Amino acid sequence: MNFLQNKTAIVTGASKGIGKAISFDLAKNGCNLFLVSRTEKDLEKTKKEILKIYDVKVHFFSADIKNFNEVKNTFDKIFNIENKIDILINNAGITKDNILARMTENDWQDVIETNLSGYFNCCKHIIKNMIRNKYGRIINISSVIGSNGNTGQINYAASKAGLKGLTKSLSKEVGARNITVNSISPGFIETDMTEELKDLNKKKFLNNISLKRFGSPNEVAKLVSFIASDDAAYITGQTITIDGGIN
Template sequence: MLKNKTAFITGASRGIGKAIALAMAKNGANIAFTYVSNQTAAVETCEEIRGLGVDAEAFLCDVTDFSQAGETVKAIVARFGKVDILVNNAGITKDGLILTMKEQDFDQVINTNLKGAFHIIKHMSGPFMKQRKGSIINISSVSGLMGNPGQANYSAAKAGLIGLTKTVAKEFAPRGVTCNAIAPGFIETDMTAKLSEKAKVAALEAIPLKRMGSPEDIANVAVFLASDQANYITGEIIKVDGGLYV
């Protein structure tokens, strides 16, 4: 579905980002991805992707740094010649109730999860506009749709990402570039692994399908949105949450 395309994925050394990178590679896409700290995981992911018969390279990049994001985009375009697919996946959590949340914890989550996506989209806008084709996929969350106690910063960032998605969709549409978002529910990742058993039980009770999702559930939707089969879909927020927020 993605043969001869190049996908650029932020934060893809592990978790959902890695699953998306592998799924797109299996569908024929060359993969460029960023990581911010775990070089060992990035190298391992790169080797795994190359083992699927496509090209791949990892780039160290802190998406909260506007200039660094720009240099990384330039390096990726120079290395691969083009970018057809952009997936803004990089994200962090700094959970806590508003009563006790530190200002820096709020700012760090907003800067990474929301402003970081803006930085990458801003720097990719030139290449996308020039080639008059492209697919942008932002990884939001059902927390951005329904809110979640203890995640004011995360929910605000993911809600902002939805607004950014719709605006980018409208601005870029005349140039043939689509922009959609995926809103995962409870997915089995390192983030959800930190939840207490009580929290996990409560989550499962709230999910109509009575199970957590897998990173591959998100990756499958990302592959579809990145393919030509979805080239008339833009500005959409697709929930992948087992019915958590109906």
Template sequence: MSVEDRTCLVTGASRGIGRGIAKDLGEQGAEVIVNYRSSEAEAHEVKEEINEGPGEAVLAQADVANLDEVEAMYDAVSDEFGGIDVLVNNAGITVDTKFEEMTREDWDRVMDVNLGGVFNCTKVCFDDIRAADEGRLINVSSVVGQQGNYGQANYATTKSGLFGFTRTIALEIASEGSTANCVAPGFVETDMLADVPERVQENILKRIPLDRFAQVDDVAGIVSFLASEDSSYMTGQILGVNGGMEW
């Protein structure tokens, strides 16, 4: 399962799942573009860790919700590495509240990043992925997009929207031998989960047959598989990495 010398752009790669994905790809010898919006110090740490191993990394600051910034990021990294072989759309935010209290601003903020950012990055990298030798589009969704979740109408909507987007792009790039797939993690031990009250975490854990939360590496390994040649006959799929949670 090799991604050696493949150029991989990972959005939201300074923290959480994106950080783990970027590091895992780097450990396998990939050229990794570490995108971040504001967590510059953390992004530098990721870059340094990758560059200490077989991979190579550069930083790429951009707010994925801003198309102009995404285009500028693409131009900069293209000068460094050339075309993008693998795009991992991971960047996302939450603005949680019950729907009756949710404002249009709360709704739009999440839509702009979680779906608008995916559109922007995919649009800018689309020709590269389609033209690459087995290009890869990998979208990071969530079990919340499959099940829904109390207080997350905006977030759940964006994450379920990625399913239709992934399947459509898979059809549109299949003739070139490139693929599009989606990973839907369950509840992962990140800063986001740490902010959830302990009693709520306990209730979530009761719904997970494997009786544990996911580690970042559980998700990163699946993404690296999808980025590799080993997944060449898999496209348009939604991979649940959720410990057996039903949906």
């Protein structure tokens, strides 16, 4: 199965959790990778682990997606190595949960700047490259919280809901250029991000999931690889949910 052979992807938040699983699955399908997140040593470790198993090209750059110029400089360095980027996986994200009464302005801004403006920064700096190459797959990792909402997550829910509009609008702008733009909305996936949740909250979530289990990063990664493939050429502007059936 090498359906992504000769393709190249940028994956943000590639050092951990869902982003790491996505990077492995893309590599499994033959895709070359540029891994991006803030912590260099984690990226280096991910690169080594991928290269132990898969025969693909892997580079990494540490960058903060919140910073417009840092993303520009990083993407320029990437274009110097590879001038045709086929796939952008916007995955890096954070939570800073609190009820509105206790949420600080900083908690609000940090989450919006990472989960929404950060995705704008990456789309902004990739789009001319994809337009020039007349090909592109942009996949934004959203969340079911963006449509369902959740107590203590107004910042996170707003950022993820914003991605739905960004995805739909950008898909209309670039569809004629053979570029698809989709969001994937995971439910509860077991990563460091959800590890922080208290057991009581986890039990509450579990009760509402039809399949009565949490999802794995690998399950999300397989969906991402499909949307990134040529077989998904007629899917654009969509938000695709993968949540085990949340009621």
